[in-house]
Amino acid sequence: MKRGGERRDIVITIDGPAGAGKSTVAAALARRLGFTLIDTGALYRGLAWAAREAAVPLEEGPSLRDLLDRTSVRLDGERVLVDDRDVTVDIRTPAISQLTSRLTTLASVRDKMTPIQRSLAAPGAAILEGRDTGSVVWPEAEVKFYLDADLDTRARRRRDELAARGLDTALETVRDDIARRDRQDMERALAPLVKPEGAVVVDTTGLGIAEVVDTLLRVVEPARCCTRS
Secondary structure (H helix, E strand, O other): OEEOOEEOOOEEEEEOOOOOOHHHHHHHHHHHHOOEEEEHHHHHHHHHHHHHHOOOOOOOOHHHHHHHHHOOEEEEOOEEEEOOEEOOOOOOOHHHHHHHHHHOOOHHHHHHHHHHHHHHHOOOOEEEEEOOHHHHHOOOOOEEEEEEOOHHHHHHHHHHHHHHOOOOOOHHHHHHHHHHHHHHHHHOOOOOOOOOOOOEEEEOOOOOHHHHHHHHHHHHHHHHHHHOO
16 A cells, blocks of 8 residues: 555554453564554553553543643553653553543543554554554554454453463453443443454454464455555
8 A cells, every 4th residue: 555655564453352362463463474563552551550650530631631741652662661661561450451441531532642553553564453443543454353252251361361460360350340341442432442344353262372363364465465566
């Protein structure tokens, strides 16, 4: 595809609910393709962490606007930096997940973050991963995916992720948290979680990471062939 008169490689979006395997699959796919990975959710998580640290209410108002004006959130590879502080581990907790869901309902927050995410993808050869990447952030993506899995599978995966970070959480608690976040993300008025138009839906229930990545590659490679000179 061409953007600004220059030929570039494609942009891929990967959306879906919590625990569907988006982050792991997106990272593996990016390594296979040599693409830049843009974890949009991590950027929002970083901002949620900053709001909690500053005790800023998650509602539209002067305090939030001031936080947005003075806070820098960026990606450095797989690291998330808030005002140059590495918060990669700190943002991966159930508490930050819930704060992030609330934060993403606010127009001022999306007005700040969406242009940042688009600028990161603009050069091409990028994978955007999140909950609204194919529907809002980059709806013109050459390839869009929507990953899903049944709730029990997603809860087990998230519990295992938390355990790997030293957070021992009951499966039922994780399951309830994911179900609640599903409702928040799908029912919010602003940029709700949806299956983007034209997205390839992949059910990852019962599939290993390598199987999912191979499935995605079978879609990606023909699209790249059609856009490369």
